[in-house]
Amino acid sequence: MASSIRVRANANGDITEVQALIQHPMDTGLVKNPNGELIPAHYIQELKFECNGKDVFVANWGTAVSKDPYVKFSFKGAKKGDELKISWTDNKGGSDTTTAKIA
Amino acid sequence: MTTTTGPHPTRRLILQGAVSVALIGLGNLPFAASPARAAANDKYPEEAFKQKSEADAIKALYGRNAEPSDKVKLDAPEIAENGGVVPVSVTTTLDKVSSISFFVAENPYALAASYKFAEGTIPAVANRLKMAKSTKLVAIVEADGKLYSATKDVKVTVGGCGG
Numbered sequence: 001m002a003s004s005i006r007v008r009a010n011a012n013g014d015i016t017e018v019q020a021l022i023q024h025p026m027d028t029g030l031v032k033n034p035n036g037e038l039i040p041a042h043y044i045q046e047l048k049f050e051c052n053g054k055d056v057f058v059a060n061w062g063t064a065v066s067k068d069p070y071v072k073f074s075f076k077g078a079k080k081g082d083e084l085k086i087s088w089t090d091n092k093g094g095s096d097t098t099t100a101k102i103a
Numbered sequence: 104m105t106t107t108t109g110p111h112p113t114r115r116l117i118l119q120g121a122v123s124v125a126l127i128g129l130g131n132l133p134f135a136a137s138p139a140r141a142a143a144n145d146k147y148p149e150e151a152f153k154q155k156s157e158a159d160a161i162k163a164l165y166g167r168n169a170e171p172s173d174k175v176k177l178d179a180p181e182i183a184e185n186g187g188v189v190p191v192s193v194t195t196t197l198d199k200v201s202s203i204s205f206f207v208a209e210n211p212y213a214l215a216a217s218y219k220f221a222e223g224t225i226p227a228v229a230n231r232l233k234m235a236k237s238t239k240l241v242a243i244v245e246a247d248g249k250l251y252s253a254t255k256d257v258k259v260t261v262g263g264c265g266g
Contacts, residue, residue, distance in 0.1 A: 015225065028233070030211055045147050056221045059230075062152040064207055064215035065118045066231040075224040 007100040009084050016050060016102055017074045018057070022085060028063035034077055042092055044069065049087040051078050051102075133139035148217065157206045157213040157241055164204060164214060169243045169250035171196075177242040183234060185257040192229035193253070197246035200226035204245075209238035234259045 004023040008065075009016055009055070022044065029041025047059040067093045080102055087097040151164035161169065176194045182188040193203050203226065204217040217233045226244065234240075235260045244251045 026233075027210070043109040054221060055219075056224050058219040060147055060152075060219070062212055062214050062216065064210050064212065064233045066233050070229075070231050072192075072229040073218070073224065073227065075221070077223045 002096045004096045005086050005088070005098045007086055007098065009085065009100050009102045011080045011082075011102050014076050014077075015074050016051075016078045016082075016084075017072070018084065019045075019070070020049075021068065021070050021077045022088060023068055024049070024052060024088075024090065026061075026063065026065055026067045030063075035064075043089060046089045047071070047088040048086070049073075049075075050087075051075070051082060059088060069096045108161045111163070134172055134183065148214075153211060153213050154214065155212060157208040157239070160206055160212070160214040161241075161243065164217060165243065165250055167250065168243040169252035172244075172251035172253065175242060175244050175253035176253050177240065177255050179255050179257050181256075182258045182260065182261050186236065186262045186263060188231050189231065189234050189257065189259070191232050191240065191242075192227070193244065194227040195244050195246070195251070197226065197244055197251060199247040200244055202245040203228055205245070206232070206241040206245045207232060207238050209232050209239065210235050235262050 002024055006021045007018065009018045009030065012062065013042050024044050027039050028041040029038065031039050033039050043062060043065070044061050048055055049057040052066055057073050059071060062070065082102045084100045085097065086100065087095065089095040123147045148164050151160050154160035154163050159180045179189060179191045191205060200220050202217060202219050205215040206213045207215050216230060218228050220226055234257060240255045240257050
């Protein structure tokens, strides 16, 4: 199955810029479906970026993060070819992990 | 037939017991570590995400107030056509940043996202948030144990609550 995570990590000198796009409904639990029933909350709670054995960036998300979330950040200390590990877990116990080579 | 009218005495006792245990638990957990580390530990801040008002959410997450700072740059559109997807970003010139959090004051739950930064991670983040209606947006940067904030008003023409 295709990964829910799409990542682009580019090293420019000492700084690596990371952009990630994740496929996830991010349901708030406050919206009703066309039959008038509440759609239960379903959202990513934690998203982690790990590089060379270190958590470089951790996101804690609530329901106010948009559907199919996007996040961008940069960090130092990695070089081209290093692996970046990305993983998320949601409030229903779902999760996904992927790795990306820094380009 | 065994209908019970009103709370049963023992049940009340049990409930009270449960409440006090819960209170003791709450008292110990978040405050055992100093409030400065509240956002720096690894656990998902469940309580902070449940707070409805922005002030309560900030208190639950950080345990204290932030001071406005021009070193925190909060970038968001003045008018957002689609409240479901509002691009928001923060950059700062502050040193030793350990976390950046976003609060959308008018949302049902104010805390939207909280990011933790390791040493060597550039203190800037861009993401997309939902906004129920026109709102005050607050970004808080935790740097060297202190809290700094930036605020911006965003006008939302179509709320982010609909399907």
